[in-house]
Amino acid sequence: MSADTADALAAAGTSQDDDRGRVERAARGVLAGIDPATATTAEFLGACYDAGLAWVHFPVGFGGLGLPAGLQAAADAILAAGGRPDPFLNNPIGVGMAGPTLHGHAGEELRAKLLRPLYTGEQMWAQLFSEPGAGSDLAGLSTRAVRDGDGWVVDGQKVWTSLAHLASWALLLARTDPDLPKHRGLTYFIVDMHASGVEVRPLRQATGQAEFNEVYLTGVRIPDTQRLGDVGQGWNVAMTTLMNERSAIGDSALGRGSGTIADALGLWRDRPDLHSPALRLRLADLWTQAEAYRLTGERARVARTAGPPGPEASIGKLVGAELNQKIYDFCMDMLGPEGTLYDSYDDPADTLQRRFLRARANTIEGGTSQILRNVLGERVLRLPGDVRVDTGKPWRDIPRG
Amino acid sequence: MSSEFAWSTEQVELRRTVRAFAAAASPQEEVRRLMASPLGHDPAVWSRLGEELGVLGLAADEEYGGAGDGLVSQAVVIEELGRALVCGPLLGSVILGATALGALNDTAARAELLPGLVEGRTSAALAAPLHRGGFDPAAVTVTATAHQRAASPDGAATAGYTLRGSVPHVLDGAAADLLLVAATIGGADTDDDDDAVGLFAVNAGAAGLIRESAPTMDLTRRQATVSFNDVPARLLAAAPEAAAVLATTAETAAVLLAAEQVGAAQYLLDLSVEYARTRLQFGRPIGSFQAVKHLCADMLVLVEQARSVAYHGAWALDEGTDDPRIAASLAQSVCSKAFTQVAAMTVQVHGGIGFTWEHPAHLYLKRAYTDAALFGSAETHQERLAQLVLDEAGAP
Numbered sequence: 150m151s152a153d154t155a156d157a158l159a160a161a162g163t164s165q166d167d168d169r170g171r172v173e174r175a176a177r178g179v180l181a182g183i184d185p186a187t188a189t190t191a192e193f194l195g196a197c198y199d200a201g202l203a204w205v206h207f208p209v210g211f212g213g214l215g216l217p218a219g220l221q222a223a224a225d226a227i228l229a230a231g232g233r234p235d236p237f238l239n240n241p242i243g244v245g246m247a248g249p250t251l252h253g254h255a256g257e258e259l260r261a262k263l264l265r266p267l268y269t270g271e272q273m274w275a276q277l278f279s280e281p282g283a284g285s286d287l288a289g290l291s292t293r294a295v296r297d298g299d300g301w302v303v304d305g306q307k308v309w310t311s312l313a314h315l316a317s318w319a320l321l322l323a324r325t326d327p328d329l330p331k332h333r334g335l336t337y338f339i340v341d342m343h344a345s346g347v348e349v350r351p352l353r354q355a356t357g358q359a360e361f362n363e364v365y366l367t368g369v370r371i372p373d374t375q376r377l378g379d380v381g382q383g384w385n386v387a388m389t390t391l392m393n394e395r396s397a398i399g400d401s402a403l404g405r406g407s408g409t410i411a412d413a414l415g416l417w418r419d420r421p422d423l424h425s426p427a428l429r430l431r432l433a434d435l436w437t438q439a440e441a442y443r444l445t446g447e448r449a450r451v452a453r454t455a456g457p458p459g460p461e462a463s464i465g466k467l468v469g470a471e472l473n474q475k476i477y478d479f480c481m482d483m484l485g486p487e488g489t490l491y492d493s494y495d496d497p498a499d500t501l502q503r504r505f506l507r508a509r510a511n512t513i514e515g516g517t518s519q520i521l522r523n524v525l526g527e528r529v530l531r532l533p534g535d536v537r538v539d540t541g542k543p544w545r546d547i548p549r550g
Numbered sequence: 551m552s553s554e555f556a557w558s559t560e561q562v563e564l565r566r567t568v569r570a571f572a573a574a575a576s577p578q579e580e581v582r583r584l585m586a587s588p589l590g591h592d593p594a595v596w597s598r599l600g601e602e603l604g605v606l607g608l609a610a611d612e613e614y615g616g617a618g619d620g621l622v623s624q625a626v627v628i629e630e631l632g633r634a635l636v637c638g639p640l641l642g643s644v645i646l647g648a649t650a651l652g653a654l655n656d657t658a659a660r661a662e663l664l665p666g667l668v669e670g671r672t673s674a675a676l677a678a679p680l681h682r683g684g685f686d687p688a689a690v691t692v693t694a695t696a697h698q699r700a701a702s703p704d705g706a707a708t709a710g711y712t713l714r715g716s717v718p719h720v721l722d723g724a725a726a727d728l729l730l731v732a733a734t735i736g737g738a739d740t741d742d743d744d745d746a747v748g749l750f751a752v753n754a755g756a757a758g759l760i761r762e763s764a765p766t767m768d769l770t771r772r773q774a775t776v777s778f779n780d781v782p783a784r785l786l787a788a789a790p791e792a793a794a795v796l797a798t799t800a801e802t803a804a805v806l807l808a809a810e811q812v813g814a815a816q817y818l819l820d821l822s823v824e825y826a827r828t829r830l831q832f833g834r835p836i837g838s839f840q841a842v843k844h845l846c847a848d849m850l851v852l853v854e855q856a857r858s859v860a861y862h863g864a865w866a867l868d869e870g871t872d873d874p875r876i877a878a879s880l881a882q883s884v885c886s887k888a889f890t891q892v893a894a895m896t897v898q899v900h901g902g903i904g905f906t907w908e909h910p911a912h913l914y915l916k917r918a919y920t921d922a923a924l925f926g927s928a929e930t931h932q933e934r935l936a937q938l939v940l941d942e943a944g945a946p
């Protein structure tokens with residue numbers, strides 16, 4: 150980012166003490182009223198939502214307090230210390246992406262209906278973006294939505310859809326006009342995963358598990374009230390989702406030594422028999438990188454304004470993904486022959502070996518590392534775009550495969 | 551007290567002021583003129599920084615002419631001076647000298663010596679081994695001999711000393727008005743090095759003092775080999791205080807140098823991005839090639855991470871929110887790597903022009919590798935972190 154952006158980030162960090170006090174009082178109020186040890190996750194998160202501490206920058210009555218987003222960290226610190234279950238892990242696509250997208254683009258009625266059960270995890274969410282023919286080039290997708298009376302009919306196939314098998318709702322990006330250039334013919338919807346014509350088939354991944362799915366959409370009817378943004382404006386809405394996805398995934402752990410580095414530190418602590426001088430220095434290097442990553446996340450949190458996260462959120466996603474892989478590579482090297490064992494591909498335990506395999510997806514999901522470097526280069530540093538062969542062409546004339 | 555990374559409006563304004571000053575008073579032609587001059591800096595510009603802008607003693611206490619603002623503000627200033635490669639005794643006077651004097655128990659010495667440095671009227675240098683990532687008492691090469699027994703009961707403080715020995719790589723040592731010297735006090739009856747080291751002050755004109763400028767790779771930064779042949783010296787801190795003062799100085803220096811590394815690396819990132827936007831090859835800007843674009847993206851990532859650890863260090867030392875040893879080593883290990891890598895990448899992005907004498911890239915490249923070696927290499931600091939985080943925490 151340019152120095153001017155750095156200045157702006159710096160200036161935005163100046164916070165108002167009154168507002169901070171309000172947030173902190175509200176957080177302590179929640180903990181005084183309900184005990185996370187005895188309440189269910191949904192009950193406790195519901196209390197947080199009602200107190201406006203789900204997303205402090207959302208309006209009052211919609212899980213927020215209408216305050217700067219930078220103050221969320223103040224609420225999170227108190228609530229997390231008090232034993233709050235992590236709302237993001239509880240419903241990652243819902244809390245990390247759908248919530249902010251609804252906030253930015255849905256009418257009051259939809260928000261009133263959907264945000265609370267989303268935050269409590271009573272309704273899980275999925276993201277129907279990627280397709281067999283459209284991954285990095287998301288705007289090239291083929292799933293069609295055709296106008297039909299007061300609604301739409303959707304046909305197509307989505308893939309890599311995490312949590313689709315558990316989801317009540319999904320974010321859907323579909324093509325409404327194949328004659329326009331690819332970015333301009335897209336429209337954004339939310340879809341009821343229990344609607345007829347939605348078929349979810351599990352996809353097995355390298356770890357043996359099936360966290361993601363193929364989703365076939367056949368004649369699925371969506372009321373027009375479930376459209377977010379104008380017809381043809383789907384790409385803009387999708388940007389809100391993607392930027393929030395990257396900042397949610399890229400959000401580093403709160404405390405020193407937590408997050409994935411904890412696995413490497415734990416292994417080091419528990420297995421002195423496997424120590425070597427070379428591994429020791431490698432772990433110190435990883436720990437240093439984890440700290441730089443964590444502190445950059447802290448800094449971004451303090452600087453965050455009320456607006457949606459910008460492309461610089463991609464820094465955290467990029468660094469975190471590559472760091473995870475290095476951390477689990479370290480664990481595998483330290484485990485040596487023990488690391489070559491894998492308990493079961495039918496129902497794998499959450500071992501370091503499983504985490505090592507899972508980490509390979511980190512640099513693919515939520516935008517590949519190559520795409521993220523493009524985003525940093527073009528959207529943050531404002532370097533010129535790559536030469537494109539599809540610019541301005543109607544989507545139907547672009548080669549696919 | 552301010553929470554970490556919440557820069558005050560004053561600090562944002564301070565950054566603007568210093569950047570504007572550096573642009574006006576130290577454009578690159580001026581840096582190049584000064585690096586070829588005998589002294590290596592313009593004393594008038596330096597004293598304007600001290601007296602007019604008042605930015606050389608932001609971390610020093612107000613009673614000694616400082617601003618009492620703390621290290622975060624001082625780091626902002628140093629970041630901007632580093633960005634423009636402003637020439638002056640920053641290392642000797644501000645990063646080391648003022649820090650060491652500010653940590654002394656001896657308030658009389660502070661009151662006498664600090665204000666000159668803060669105002670930029672006088673300059674200092676520190677002759678003490680800090681290149682191993684902290685103060686290393688075993689590497690002290692100067693001995694002090696008491697030549698007169700103290701008459702008063704509080705002993706050493708009134709004794710007179712002479713110093714003997716030689717110290718290489720004394721930053722800003724050739725022109726300094728005041729030399730602060732770590733010396734082993736002769737005859738001290740102890741096995742622990744810490745308990746034998748004192749910190750002494752030597753005046754520029756002292757008899758027996760020989761200073762030889764050493765030719766440096768980074769021409770914008772001066773070093774000297776300083777030799778002491780029975781040079782009269784004044785004891786500022788006796789053992790064990792001196793070792794503690796020097797350890798604190800090493801931690802603070804690690805963090806303040808990190809800010810310089812961030813400022814210079816940010817400048818190189820801006821320079822590279824600008825070039826990648828405008829240089830055309832194959833009929834298009836080179837920044838549109840992914841190989842170049844991704845280098846720039848990686849530079850951005852390095853700079854942003856460096857900024858986070860550098861300012862974490864400044865806040866942590868100001869507010870006591872982290873183990874200062876960890877915060878300092880984190881800052882140096884990350885920022886040294888970031889600046890050297892960004893400098894090397896800058897040369898690459900520029901191609902042949904980036905290797906010429908006319909282009910600024912080599913000035914920063916030389917600064918990057920020099921900075922990385924001053925107060926402990928990245929590896930040295932990672933070894934310290936391994937001790938602090940892995941060995942100590944892992945010990946049963």
Ligand SMILES: Cc1cc2nc3c(=O)[nH]c(=O)nc-3n(C[C@H](O)[C@H](O)[C@H](O)COP(=O)(O)OP(=O)(O)OC[C@H]3O[C@@H](n4cnc5c(N)ncnc54)[C@H](O)[C@@H]3O)c2cc1C
Pocket residue numbers: 275276277278279280281283284285286308309310311312361510513514515516517518519520523840
């Ligand atoms: C575990 C996991 C969970 C996922 N969950 C979801 C989900 O819930 N919902 C959803 O919609 N999607 C999901 N995805 C899909 C994910 O977003 C895509 O896999 C990703 O965007 C990459 O698309 P692709 O797989 O088609 O690969 P491609 O786009 O075909 O990429 C193949 C290779 O080409 C490179 N490449 C492509 N274009 C460029 C370019 N312009 N410049 C340089 N290199 C390029 C890529 O970096 C990559 O290395 C998930 C993926 C994984 C692995």
